[in-house]
Each structure stands twice: as C-alpha cells, then as structure tokens.
Amino acid sequence: MAKVKKQPRPKAQTPKGFRDYFxxxxxxxxxxxxxxxxxxxxxxxxxxxxxxxxxxxxxxxxxxxxxxxxxxxxxxxxxxxxxxxxxxxxxxxxxxxxxxxxxxxxxxxxxxxxxxxxxxxxxxxxxxxxxxxxxxxxxxxxxxxxxxxxxxxxxxxxxxxxxxxxxxxxxxxxxxxxxxxxxxxxxxxxxxxxxxxxxxxxxxxxxxxxxxxxxxxxxxxxxxxxxxxxxxxxxxxxxxxxxxxxxxxxxxxxxxxxxxxxxxxxxxxxxxxxxxxxxxxxxxxxxxxxxxxxxxxxxxxxxxxxxxxxxxxxxxxxxxxxxxxxxxxxxxxxxxxxxxxxxxxxxxxxxxxxxxxxxxxxxxxxxxxKGRLDKTMDGPVVVTVMDRDRMADYQGMVAELRNAGIRAEVYLGNPKNFGNQLKYADKRNSPAAVIAGGDEFDAGMVQIKDLILGAEIAKNATLEEWKDRPSQYEVPRDQLVAKLREILDGQG
Amino acid sequence: MAKVKKQPRPKAQTPKGFRDYFxxxxxxxxxxxxxxxxxxxxxxxxxxxxxxxxxxxxxxxxxxxxxxxxxxxxxxxxxxxxxxxxxxxxxxxxxxxxxxxxxxxxxxxxxxxxxxxxxxxxxxxxxxxxxxxxxxxxxxxxxxxxxxxxxxxxxxxxxxxxxxxxxxxxxxxxxxxxxxxxxxxxxxxxxxxxxxxxxxxxxxxxxxxxxxxxxxxxxxxxxxxxxxxxxxxxxxxxxxxxxxxxxxxxxxxxxxxxxxxxxxxxxxxxxxxxxxxxxxxxxxxxxxxxxxxxxxxxxxxxxxxxxxxxxxxxxxxxxxxxxxxxxxxxxxxxxxxxxxxxxxxxxxxxxxxxxxxxxxxxxxxxxxxKGRLDKTMDGPVVVTVMDRDRMADYQGMVAELRNAGIRAEVYLGNPKNFGNQLKYADKRNSPAAVIAGGDEFDAGMVQIKDLILGAEIAKNATLEEWKDRPSQYEVPRDQLVAKLREILDGQG
Missing domain, CATH: 3.30.930.10 (Bira Bifunctional Protein; Domain 2)
Structure with a gap:
C-alpha cells in the first residue's frame, strides 16, 4: 500500500513579537x-x-x-x-x-x-x-x-x-x-x-x-x-x-x-x-x-x-x-x-x-x-468530586455558591485520583476546596479545606501559631456558604 | 514659475465593511x-x-x-x-x-x-x-x-x-x-x-x-x-x-x-x-x-x-x-x-x-x-462662557462638579456667539447648562438652565402643566452642586 504523506503539524506559537495575556x-x-x-x-x-x-x-x-x-x-x-x-x-x-x-x-x-x-x-x-x-x-x-x-x-x-x-x-x-x-x-x-x-x-x-x-x-x-x-x-x-x-x-x-x-x-x-x-x-x-x-x-x-x-x-x-x-x-x-x-x-x-x-x-x-495590585487568592472555590454518581449534588453546591456571589466550580477532570483534584485547586489559586463523599452526604455535612490557611502554614516554618486552627474541618451542609464567606473575607 | 503639483488629498473614509462606534x-x-x-x-x-x-x-x-x-x-x-x-x-x-x-x-x-x-x-x-x-x-x-x-x-x-x-x-x-x-x-x-x-x-x-x-x-x-x-x-x-x-x-x-x-x-x-x-x-x-x-x-x-x-x-x-x-x-x-x-x-x-x-x-x-438600554441624558453639564476673562472661575466650577461625581465640562469653543454654546449643549445631550456673567459673579449667583425640562416642554405642545416650573433660574453659587444633582436625579 502506498503511504499517504502526512502534512507536518503546524507549530503552536504566537508570531514573533506578539504575546498572550492570561x-x-x-x-x-x-x-x-x-x-x-x-x-x-x-x-x-x-x-x-x-x-x-x-x-x-x-x-x-x-x-x-x-x-x-x-x-x-x-x-x-x-x-x-x-x-x-x-x-x-x-x-x-x-x-x-x-x-x-x-x-x-x-x-x-x-x-x-x-x-x-x-x-x-x-x-x-x-x-x-x-x-x-x-x-x-x-x-x-x-x-x-x-x-x-x-x-x-x-x-x-x-x-x-x-x-x-x-x-x-x-x-x-x-x-x-x-x-x-x-x-x-x-x-x-x-x-x-x-x-x-x-x-x-x-x-x-x-x-x-x-x-x-x-x-x-x-x-x-x-x-x-x-x-x-x-x-x-x-x-x-x-x-x-x-x-x-x-x-x-x-x-x-x-x-x-x-x-x-x-x-x-x-x-x-x-x-x-x-x-x-x-x-x-x-x-x-x-x-x-x-x-x-x-x-x-x-x-x-x-x-x-x-x-x-x-x-x-x-x-x-x-x-x-x-x-x-x-x-x-x-x-x-x-x-x-x-x-x-x-x-x-x-x-x-x-x-x-x-x-x-x-x-x-x-x-x-x-x-x-509598588505592590499595589491586588494579590489575594482570586481563584475559584473548587468543589471536588469524591463520588462520580453525585455530580448533580456537586453542581447544586456550586450553583448555590455562585448565586451567593462566590466564585466557584466543580472539578471537571477525571475524578479518579483525588490528589490531582487538590493539585488542580492549588494551580487555580483556590482559597478553599469543598470535599463531600458518601459519609458526608449521609450525615448532611461537608468538609472544607482552607487553602489560604494551608498556604500560610506552608510558608511559616513554626507551626505553633497555627496549630489551634485546623485547615480542614466539617460543617453542616447548610452552613457551606456562610463558612466559605468567612474564609474569603478573612484573606488578605 | 512652474506650478508644484499637489498630492491629491486622502479620502477620510473607513475601509469598505468597517465602521466606527461612537x-x-x-x-x-x-x-x-x-x-x-x-x-x-x-x-x-x-x-x-x-x-x-x-x-x-x-x-x-x-x-x-x-x-x-x-x-x-x-x-x-x-x-x-x-x-x-x-x-x-x-x-x-x-x-x-x-x-x-x-x-x-x-x-x-x-x-x-x-x-x-x-x-x-x-x-x-x-x-x-x-x-x-x-x-x-x-x-x-x-x-x-x-x-x-x-x-x-x-x-x-x-x-x-x-x-x-x-x-x-x-x-x-x-x-x-x-x-x-x-x-x-x-x-x-x-x-x-x-x-x-x-x-x-x-x-x-x-x-x-x-x-x-x-x-x-x-x-x-x-x-x-x-x-x-x-x-x-x-x-x-x-x-x-x-x-x-x-x-x-x-x-x-x-x-x-x-x-x-x-x-x-x-x-x-x-x-x-x-x-x-x-x-x-x-x-x-x-x-x-x-x-x-x-x-x-x-x-x-x-x-x-x-x-x-x-x-x-x-x-x-x-x-x-x-x-x-x-x-x-x-x-x-x-x-x-x-x-x-x-x-x-x-x-x-x-x-x-x-x-x-x-x-x-x-x-x-x-x-x-425592547427599549431596555438606558436612554437618560448622559451628556455633560455644560458650563458656558459669558466672559472670556473669567475662564479660571468657570474651570473652578467644573472642577467642583467633577469632584462631586457630576459629568461636566466648560465650553471650549469660541465663546463669542452664546447661541452656539447652547446649540453645543443640545448636541451633547446635556441635562443642564450653567450660565454666569459679570452680574452673577458680582451677586454670588449662577443661572441654571434645565435642558431636560426644556426638552420636555419642547415635546409637549400644551405648556400648561409646565408653566409653573421655570426651566431657567438663579441659585447661589454655593448651591450649584446641590441644585444640579437635584435635576440629574429627577430625570428618568
């Protein structure tokens, strides 16, 4: 069979002297x-x-x-x-x-x-x-x-x-x-x-x-x-x-x-x-x-x-x-x-x-x-996916957060590896991640991971002053918005 | 003398299929x-x-x-x-x-x-x-x-x-x-x-x-x-x-x-x-x-x-x-x-x-x-120029208005013909014109011409309902901002 000659792939590059802004x-x-x-x-x-x-x-x-x-x-x-x-x-x-x-x-x-x-x-x-x-x-x-x-x-x-x-x-x-x-x-x-x-x-x-x-x-x-x-x-x-x-x-x-x-x-x-x-x-x-x-x-x-x-x-x-x-x-x-x-x-x-x-x-x-531009963590709250079958519940959570004016999204990648979801939240500069699996749903609770606090703890070698403040805790589902607002307001 | 051949003037036109937005x-x-x-x-x-x-x-x-x-x-x-x-x-x-x-x-x-x-x-x-x-x-x-x-x-x-x-x-x-x-x-x-x-x-x-x-x-x-x-x-x-x-x-x-x-x-x-x-x-x-x-x-x-x-x-x-x-x-x-x-x-x-x-x-x-875009008179308040030598006073007025958040400008064309100044205000869709000459300055007053009201009167043939409301009046200089704000807030 004659080989079909393939077109070379185009280069993914901005033209010389041009740039992208993110x-x-x-x-x-x-x-x-x-x-x-x-x-x-x-x-x-x-x-x-x-x-x-x-x-x-x-x-x-x-x-x-x-x-x-x-x-x-x-x-x-x-x-x-x-x-x-x-x-x-x-x-x-x-x-x-x-x-x-x-x-x-x-x-x-x-x-x-x-x-x-x-x-x-x-x-x-x-x-x-x-x-x-x-x-x-x-x-x-x-x-x-x-x-x-x-x-x-x-x-x-x-x-x-x-x-x-x-x-x-x-x-x-x-x-x-x-x-x-x-x-x-x-x-x-x-x-x-x-x-x-x-x-x-x-x-x-x-x-x-x-x-x-x-x-x-x-x-x-x-x-x-x-x-x-x-x-x-x-x-x-x-x-x-x-x-x-x-x-x-x-x-x-x-x-x-x-x-x-x-x-x-x-x-x-x-x-x-x-x-x-x-x-x-x-x-x-x-x-x-x-x-x-x-x-x-x-x-x-x-x-x-x-x-x-x-x-x-x-x-x-x-x-x-x-x-x-x-x-x-x-x-x-x-x-x-x-x-x-x-x-x-x-x-x-x-x-x-x-x-x-x-x-x-x-x-x-x-x-x-002069350091006068806002540097707070402006990423979205990431609602992680523990249980693929509960996607409708996760979507309900983000809808609630967005309606309350909180920037939020559900993780849309492959949820299999949970570590990847937290890495993603990190890359997005997220202030917090929301975690809920079968146990939490049964108990009417959600876990919140405070990533601002997490970042502070990582920055400061002496954990003493932080040890009383857990960076992950459980709150009742109906307090999700209030608790996240607390975290967001506290930053900066 | 040999005539110098002139370059033809360029046409002032957008290229075909392009337009300007104002x-x-x-x-x-x-x-x-x-x-x-x-x-x-x-x-x-x-x-x-x-x-x-x-x-x-x-x-x-x-x-x-x-x-x-x-x-x-x-x-x-x-x-x-x-x-x-x-x-x-x-x-x-x-x-x-x-x-x-x-x-x-x-x-x-x-x-x-x-x-x-x-x-x-x-x-x-x-x-x-x-x-x-x-x-x-x-x-x-x-x-x-x-x-x-x-x-x-x-x-x-x-x-x-x-x-x-x-x-x-x-x-x-x-x-x-x-x-x-x-x-x-x-x-x-x-x-x-x-x-x-x-x-x-x-x-x-x-x-x-x-x-x-x-x-x-x-x-x-x-x-x-x-x-x-x-x-x-x-x-x-x-x-x-x-x-x-x-x-x-x-x-x-x-x-x-x-x-x-x-x-x-x-x-x-x-x-x-x-x-x-x-x-x-x-x-x-x-x-x-x-x-x-x-x-x-x-x-x-x-x-x-x-x-x-x-x-x-x-x-x-x-x-x-x-x-x-x-x-x-x-x-x-x-x-x-x-x-x-x-x-x-x-x-x-x-x-x-x-x-x-x-x-x-x-x-x-x-x-x-659907008529859902704002159609209020968004033009600037125009401070007219009665007396060219008082430009600094007029500039002081517009500065005061701008500092109060009111869109305002002083007339910058040739002030000789006062009618042109009012025509300009009309073209700019101005809600009001401010008028002050020697007499007003001496008395510490300014004239305000309510152009929104003027436009209403022009639209409605029966002047009856308007006759009690003069569209031009004098106010003390220090009430200029307050009075203009009243006019601007009243428009709808």
Missing amino acids: GAEVAQRTEMLTKIAGVYHRYGFDALETSAVETVEALGKFLPDVDRPNEGVFAWEEDNDWLALRYDLTAPLARVAAQYRNDLPSPYRRYAMGPVWRNEKPGPGRFRQFYQCDADTVGASSVAADAEICAMLSDTLEVVGIPRGDYVVRVNNRKVLNGVLEVAGLAGDDKEAERGIVLRAIDKLDRLGVDGVRALLGEGRKDASGDFTKGAGLSDEQAEIVVGFMQAKRADGAATVARLRELVAGSQVGADGVAELETMAELLSAGGYQSDRIEIDPSVVRGLGYYTGPVFEAELTFEVLDEKGRPRNFGSVAGGGRYDDLVKRFTGQEVPATGVSIGVDRLLAALHA | GAEVAQRTEMLTKIAGVYHRYGFDALETSAVETVEALGKFLPDVDRPNEGVFAWEEDNDWLALRYDLTAPLARVAAQYRNDLPSPYRRYAMGPVWRNEKPGPGRFRQFYQCDADTVGASSVAADAEICAMLSDTLEVVGIPRGDYVVRVNNRKVLNGVLEVAGLAGDDKEAERGIVLRAIDKLDRLGVDGVRALLGEGRKDASGDFTKGAGLSDEQAEIVVGFMQAKRADGAATVARLRELVAGSQVGADGVAELETMAELLSAGGYQSDRIEIDPSVVRGLGYYTGPVFEAELTFEVLDEKGRPRNFGSVAGGGRYDDLVKRFTGQEVPATGVSIGVDRLLAALHA
Whole structure:
C-alpha cells in the first residue's frame, strides 16, 4: 500500500513579537481601563472605537516618530486598495474628525482605548501589539483645553492608584522653546536641522546630564562605547542660552515664568508661549491643581516634531529596582501636547487639537513594582468530586455558591485520583476546596479545606501559631456558604 | 514659475465593511462585556487575551463554516511568514491550549472577548470586524462541562437584562441525531454528503417549516424565486424518521427523552446521546435550571459539521418588529457545543472541549428593540462662557462638579456667539447648562438652565402643566452642586 504523506503539524506559537495575556493580567488591565474611562467620561469626553483596519491612504504611511520615519505598519493589498492595522489612535481620530466633521460636536472631546500595531523589530519587553489609551480635544484653540487635559491626567493617575506625591505632571510650551531658539539666532527655515538636534538633545537631559546635552548642542558627543553623535554645532554662547532655558525651573511657577520671560525677551513667539504657560497655571490653580500635582518645567520638550504649543508629561517620582537590583526613577507614564494639523491633510482646513496618551502597560508595571495590585487568592472555590454518581449534588453546591456571589466550580477532570483534584485547586489559586463523599452526604455535612490557611502554614516554618486552627474541618451542609464567606473575607 | 503639483488629498473614509462606534454605542457594549465577564468569572473561567495577529499556519486557513469553505481571512506575508487576523476566538484558543499545555490547569476554563475579522463581502448590517464573546472548557470530557456552559449562558442572559421567560436555552445532542441517521440507514462513510444535507435541512426548520424540510430531505426544493436546491434523496420512510426526530419534543424533558429513546432504538451511539441528554437535564435541574430556562429540543442541530456531542442555542422568545414593521421572533443570540479535535492538529492528541459564543451585537440589538438600554441624558453639564476673562472661575466650577461625581465640562469653543454654546449643549445631550456673567459673579449667583425640562416642554405642545416650573433660574453659587444633582436625579 502506498503511504499517504502526512502534512507536518503546524507549530503552536504566537508570531514573533506578539504575546498572550492570561487571567489576572487581562483583568487588571480591564479594571484600569474602566477606571480611566470613568475619569475621561466625567470630564465630558465621549468614547470612540474605530476599527483596527484603515486604508493606508487615510492612515498616512509613516509613524510620527522622527527618529524612525521609515518604520512601518502591517499592511496588505485588498481589492486594489491597501489596508493596514492602525499604528496609533491619533491617525484614526484625524480620519474620523474629517469624515464626520458636519455631525460631531465642536469642540469634540473623545477618548479611545485599544490595541495598536507596529511593524518594528521586537525586543525584550517591546511588542508589536500594545495598548494605547488616549484623550483628545479637537477644535479648541484655547489653552483651557490643554489645562483640562493636564488636570484630567492628574486625576486619572490618582484614580488608578498613584497617590499624590508619587507623580508629577510637568508642563512646558514649544513656543517658549522657539522663542529661546530665536534669541539664540536659530530661527529661520535654514536652521531646521539644528533645531531638531537641539530638541532631541534637551529630551535626553535625564539620561545624559547637563554636560552631555551641552556636548550635543556643540560639536557632538562620544558615548561610553566610543560612538560619536554629531551635535548641533552651536557656539558656546548659543548653547548657554539653551542650557539656561533647560535649567529655568525655579522654586514655584511664578518664579519660573519670570525667569522664562527674561530668557525670551525680544521674541514675540516666546512671549506668547510664556503667556500661555501663565494662563494654564492660573486655570489649573483655580481648579485646585497646585504645583504638587502639576508644575511648569522647561526641561520637558517631548521628542516629537509635531507639537506646536503646550507639551506635557506625567512622571512617576518614586524609585523602583531595575532588573539588576539598582534603584532608578520609574519615569514617564504619559505624555502629550498640542498639534494643529490633524485634519488638514484630509480637508485642507487647519483644526487645532490637543491630547494625551497614557501608557497603560507602563502604569500597570508601576503598580506591580509598588505592590499595589491586588494579590489575594482570586481563584475559584473548587468543589471536588469524591463520588462520580453525585455530580448533580456537586453542581447544586456550586450553583448555590455562585448565586451567593462566590466564585466557584466543580472539578471537571477525571475524578479518579483525588490528589490531582487538590493539585488542580492549588494551580487555580483556590482559597478553599469543598470535599463531600458518601459519609458526608449521609450525615448532611461537608468538609472544607482552607487553602489560604494551608498556604500560610506552608510558608511559616513554626507551626505553633497555627496549630489551634485546623485547615480542614466539617460543617453542616447548610452552613457551606456562610463558612466559605468567612474564609474569603478573612484573606488578605 | 512652474506650478508644484499637489498630492491629491486622502479620502477620510473607513475601509469598505468597517465602521466606527461612537459614545453610547461603545459604553453600552463595554458595560455588557463587563457584566458577561462577571458571570464567566464567577463560574471559574479565566480571561485570555490573545493578539489579533496569528500565523496562518497556526490559525488554519479556512473558516469552520461548511457553507463557505473558501471564505477567507485578512492575511499578508511578513519576513517569509504568512500572518493573518484571527477570524474567531476558538482557533487562537486551540493554539494556546497546545502551546501552554504543560502549564495550564486541566481542565482549562477560559473566556475571551474581542473583535474578530472576516474577509467576506460586506452587506447591510454585516461587517468585516465584529465582536465575539466566548467561554470554553478544554480537557473535560464529561457532559457536566456542557451542562455548566448552558447554566452559565442562562445566567448571563438574565444578568445582561433578558428576564426569565424572554429566552430559552435549547439543548440537543449530535449523537442522538447520528443514532437516528443510523436507524434511517444513513450511517457509513459513503453517506457523508447526505448527512450534511440532512443537518442543514433540519437547521432550516424555523425558516422553511416541516414541509420545506421534508422536501430537502427528499428530492429537493424549489423556493419562491424558482431556484432549486437539491435534496438528500431520502425515501419517504427515511425522511419520516428524520422528521419524527425533529418533532420529538414533548411537554417535558422526561417525555422528550423517552420519545428519543424510542427513535434511536437499536443504535448504540443514539442510546449514548440520549443518556447524555438525560444526564445534562439532571445536572441542570439540580442547579436550579428547569425547563423554563433550559429545555431539550431535538430540532436544534447547529449547522456546523464539527460538533460531536451536546449542542445548544439561546433564543430570545419575544417578538420584535422588522424593518417593514412586521412582527418576527428575535431568534438566536448565542450557540455552541462540544467539539473534540481542538488541539489535535497541533499535538496529535485528542483533547475534548466544549464552549459557547455569545453574539454581543445581536444581544445589544435585542435590548435596544425592547427599549431596555438606558436612554437618560448622559451628556455633560455644560458650563458656558459669558466672559472670556473669567475662564479660571468657570474651570473652578467644573472642577467642583467633577469632584462631586457630576459629568461636566466648560465650553471650549469660541465663546463669542452664546447661541452656539447652547446649540453645543443640545448636541451633547446635556441635562443642564450653567450660565454666569459679570452680574452673577458680582451677586454670588449662577443661572441654571434645565435642558431636560426644556426638552420636555419642547415635546409637549400644551405648556400648561409646565408653566409653573421655570426651566431657567438663579441659585447661589454655593448651591450649584446641590441644585444640579437635584435635576440629574429627577430625570428618568
């Protein structure tokens, strides 16, 4: 007989750069998104959910990040049209703002949360699909809109579990920077390349320190590995003006504003920027947002080229240990600013817009690092199966538990090996197992095994303090719910 | 001067077959998914979120629907690998169950909710991206797992707002059908085509009635348009056996089971199926699920070929009006069953599985049709801007309202035209507008315009009953929150 050649089996693997999220990971993110949506909603923002797929034409072909202009999207041809997965939530907003411009309220406040896709080389902790969580106001030119976004960002951080004092929203204004550059003799179209280098140099202050930035403003900088990065070629005098700007932060907002006003003296755009910062500070103060939550910080510039006015960044101010156990600042978890050519490429009309994007995964990581995510045993109570013929009785028990709001399930594997059932309960992180065989049914009783207590006993070598508390006991069947609730309430 | 040729502007349009969801549409779906996840969680199911992108190899190239075996997925080549958007949530579950088989608990109960993509011709109400909401148990061969899914489906429908009596979960078993086909002389590999036709014919009972199905079981059927569908070619005697099966439903589960047992007499697989149905009925009854919620109904077969045991379907039993105003049954909103070769294509090992998929969009449509979705004015309170220089005061007001949990915003457009501000509030579905200019500030007062009342007055021609209730009045500034809460609580 001829052998039929078998197809090789497919590999059970996620594509490179993609990952799966299980149980608590999903639940914690969902919970965080729900909390964030609650704040956004309270601020009058409306939800918008666009599809994952857009035409390449509507999306624009390139990511907005100037450092990687050619990094791409996942795209394919379909019916003579090129389609692609969205790479952020701003490009679809631009399309929506243009498509529905006659129907949407103006200003249009919208929030959006969902995955975006980047066709980039994956790396450790760097995935090709990740969540974004944005809020933008389209059609409002007033900096009141920017102030509102900053206030909302501050509220959001507190609502998701970052207490006041553990974060700061830092605000700056691109017009101030432009004014400073004008004063330094770097205005004009022929200086665009230099301005770009200055922008990115300031953005690296955290990492390189003042001397590193100064080097990048001048001839350039050689890093520890010997690689040389070409600088902006500024004279010492010019560089000093920029460094003065970076270090213009004073003890309070008023003093910082005064210092900035000195620095941009003679530049109209600079004066406009300082006035905008001042207005934002006033509005925020009136809303109860003082400098312990939102402060003016001239060192914030945001690397992206497209911002045109206020820029802001939320930073967590506590230290965490990195992979090697060294303390480091947790750093930025959100950022945004004003950008004014959102809809223009579709309609030709300039529409002002401002918005923020929160890095949900970073924020979750921060809460994990601070031990602020719920770690109670959230597994279900497992009703074990001693007697296969009594499955209806076991189902009755779990139904009763579920109706009482207790997460519960009956063991559905092969019940032959009882040890496997307890191992299963362990793997599920169960707080308790319920055990009932013929004897218990005859006596109208059930056994409860307290697995939280069991885990405590296993952790603590000295059994002394536990010995009076049995981790397994019998209760009358009709006290099953009450007893389990006692165990569940006692945990944590 | 030579004219620079301009790039044509991109079209601001969703790709064909895709759509955007706004405001309440997103919020209502999110709320429904949260409720469903709550029930699934209580039943011990754990969340799983896989990425939208899978390798074509892992996904399998084709949709499971036998009627459209060549209908496709959205796929593209990437680094010599073909990637595709998932077309359902079951194929990724199969990949996960194989990939993590040594780490996952067994049985593995998981739920998943999210968009899936189908590269099909779009039509009215038929989109290429839509939500699925699945729960499956992998690794449990006992029908206790199927019974649990049915109970969970019943609970879920009630939790999302379909009261008992407005739905029924109908249960059948493919083995019973196979037994009936065996009795009718349709067993054996050479009869597979006939069995497929029979399966799909029974599935059309609702639409075609008994005579229509009988025609499809025999020579075939000509529809109203004159199109002929070839039948299974059964003899009258054979067809009668199948029709008898379809109509085997009796007044209660026990009588139906007894009737089915008669029909499959002599077939082992048929007897097994009847025994499974009986066991499920027992387990469900023990959990409190009687035939007003879950009933045995032999006419449920589910069109898909891959089910191997219990099959079930949730149907809404009330009538709604269709587009032409005719009453019709709302019909099916969820379905599922047992399928046993989930993981086999990856590992060679047979792993039993059972699960359900809820049509979230259908369910939302049903709640809309019954007027059961919240229709209160959920827009924000709009604080209007009479005096541009007092923006900080207005921001202070909205901050106070938000802190009191009231959805509120300050008008951020150009405040020059006050009428535009009220039109905006109207477009936002605002319950109230707050108005304060120089006079009010001097007197420590604010004006409140009750837009709910305004809308009522506009709706009702006779102003008599309203004339004592002014829709705009002045209150002291420090009573702003209290007064607005009164208005918001009063709406219904």
